[in-house]
Amino acid sequence: MGVIIGPRVIDAGASLFSVLISPVAVAAGFPSPAQDYFDGRIDLNAHLIKDITSTYVVRVTGSSMEGAGISDGDELIVNRALEPKDGSVVVAVLDGELTVKRLRITPTGVILQAENPKYPDIRVAALSELTIWGVATRCLHHV
Amino acid sequence: MARPAIMRQMPQIAHVDVNCFYASAERAFDPSLEGRPLVVLSNNDGCAVTRSPEAKALGIATGEPWFKLAPRAKEWGLVARSSNYELYGDISARVMELLGRYSAWLEVYSIDEAFLGVKGEPDQLLALGHRMKDAVRRSVGVPVCVGIAPTKTLAKLCNKWAKNNAAFGGVCLWDCVPPEARDGLMARLPVAEIWGIAGRLSNRLNGIGIFTVLDLVRADPVAIRDKFSVVLMRTVLELRGTACIPMEEERIGRDQLIFSRSFATPVTTAAGLREVLSIYGQQASARLSKHGLQAKVLTAYAATSPFRNHEQAYPSVCVSLPMPTADPLLLTKAAHALLPSIRDGLKYAKAGLMLTDLRPTGNQPPLEPFENPHEERRIGPLLEDVSRRFGRGSIGLGHAGIRCGLDWTMKRDMCSPRYTTRWDELPLVKAA
Structure with missing residues (x-):
């Protein structure tokens, strides 16, 4: 199995523009002195996203996950391909909505836990009763 | 006894197709649409181009104008979405890249379907089909069906069977369908359902007594060529298991x-x-x-x-x-x-x-100020030069600004967010 690159989605107007003017894309003329920096910069995609085909970014609304360091307005990197495990922060489908919770798998049942005492837990008998949309791997917390 | 073994080694073609692609892409980010009748509308919110199975069950036809459906939408619980091509393009790119991992031979046939070259024993091929189906559903979030057969036309046919018969479980392998069952299925399918046979051609075929796929399979390929075209003869040969449709390189749909x-x-x-x-x-x-x-x-x-x-x-x-x-x-x-x-x-x-x-x-x-392509060719390097010297955004094509x-x-009143391509339109998840 080889290395898979992309698909990277390029943001509309702005990035088309960056395609237009990126020093990397300039074939002729004098070489840009900035060119070397472009190769060396940290690529967050490379470090934060393991599989680009199964990874989505979502935005959190609400404060029930404060205890896990996930606040209202933070972005989560969610990998749909990961196996949800006990302790995973998951995006689950609850009443037709995407909801973020801590997954607890115990001998007596499965719990979707809030990380904020003000919010109740949700209990089900088995994992199969839940639709897990994906597993959060990172939180982009606003500090 | 060597022959069947060699036959099984023959490369086969897998056809992978996303079920109700636009509707499925919408549902991937809005689970409240699951189980509800949903139509995706053409540009300008004109007519229904994609229907969820629930919308089909209501008797809504492809191409039905939205203004006719809108008055009854509430009563039906029908939801409409404007075409969100940025979302569909990104989901498509993810599906194709993922499928590329399962075969070194991948032909992107359209935004929501691909042909892949595959090889192996029937049980291995069936397992491969299920692995691809499960991976796309789980990783990308959209459902696909898979048809695997010795030719492209048969692979497409198998995919149709997989979609329409729950018993296949989403994956249909030609070699695993008993010959009597194939004949039965083909006898029930109108000839117009075959890849490449459009309305007028099917009318002409009906005119000479070819109504079902099975009728076409049993027709004489040479007579078909003489009466119709070499293209249709290829279709007949493909239905009989002889691969003769090459990789397509250009296509406008x-x-x-x-x-x-x-x-x-x-x-x-x-x-x-x-x-x-x-x-x-x-x-x-x-x-x-x-x-x-x-x-x-x-x-x-x-x-x-x-x-x-x-x-x-x-x-x-x-x-x-x-x-x-x-x-x-x-x-x-x-x-x-x-x-x-x-x-x-x-x-x-x-x-x-x-x-x-x-x-x-x-x-x-x-x-567009630059309508002459020759002029554009000189404009390009100039733009790059100016941008390089004076910075990004210092100059651009007149219309790019x-x-x-x-x-x-373009009317798109019912467009969902561009969930995967715009930072300010990310899917929202509730922490409540």
Whole structure:
């Protein structure tokens, strides 16, 4: 199995523009002195996203996950391909909505836990009763 | 006894197709749409182009105008969405890249379907089909069905069976369907359901007593060629298990234009692929112009050679153009967005462009100051030069500056967020 690159989605107007003017894309003329920096910069995609085909970014609304360091307005990197495990922060489908919770798998049942005492837990008998949309791997917390 | 073993070693073709693609892409980010009748509307919110199974069950036909459906929507619980091509383009690119991991031979046939070359014993092929189906559903979030057969036409047919018969579990392998069952299924399928047989041709076939797929299979290929065309003869041969439809390299459909080529000699550098993409950009522009169309979303992809024993890669990128365009310069520059994903040293054997969100040229006000392509060719390097010296945004194509204000001509009142391509439109998850 080889290395898979992309698909990277390029943001509309702005990035088309960056395609237009990126020093990397300039074939002729004098070489840009900035060119070397472009190769060396940290690529967050490379470090934060393991599989680009199964990874989505979502935005959190609400404060029930404060205890896990996930606040209202933070972005989560969610990998749909990961196996949800006990302790995973998951995006689950609850009443037709995407909801973020801590997954607890115990001998007596499965719990979707809030990380904020003000919010109740949700209990089900088995994992199969839940639709897990994906597993959060990172939180982009606003500090 | 050697023969069956050799037969089983023959390469087969898998056809993978997303179920109700646009509707499924909408549901992937809005689970409240699950189980509800849903239609996705054409440009300008004109008519239903994709229907969820629930919408089909209501008797809604493809192409039914929204103004006729809208009054009854509430009563039916029917939801409509405007076409969100940025979302569909990105989901498509993810599906194709994922499928590329399962076969070294992948032909992107349209925004939501692909052919893959596969090999193996029937049980291995069946298992492969299920693995692909499960991976796309789980990783990307959309459901697919898989048909696997010795020819493209049969693979498409198997896919149809897989979609329409729950007993197949989403994967239908031609070799695993008993011959009597095949005949039964083909006898129930009108000939118009076969790939490549459009309305008028099926009427003519009906005229000579060919009504079902089985009738066509039993027709004499030579007589079919003489009465109709060599193309239809190929269809008959394909239905009989002889592969004769080659890889398609160019295709314009209702809502997309695909332009791809395999290279005689592999391209091994980003610089080489840059040239290739430039040529494709110009050629795709010419095709669009010829059909009086402009595109708003472009997907560029490349693939390494399937026949060599080396590292494989299937990079792909989806670019939203700042405005609907057939401009060769803009299309070329957008296609170059693939280049950062190209790794020098890998042997690329194929590249392609897919243009979606097509609309007639007439929709756009005449705002293009650079209409002469010869002029554009000189303008390009000039732009790059000025930008390089004075910084990003210091100069741009006259029309590139107009980011919005053109789309107002296009009605998209019921468009979902561009969940995967815009930072300010990310899917929301509740922490409550």
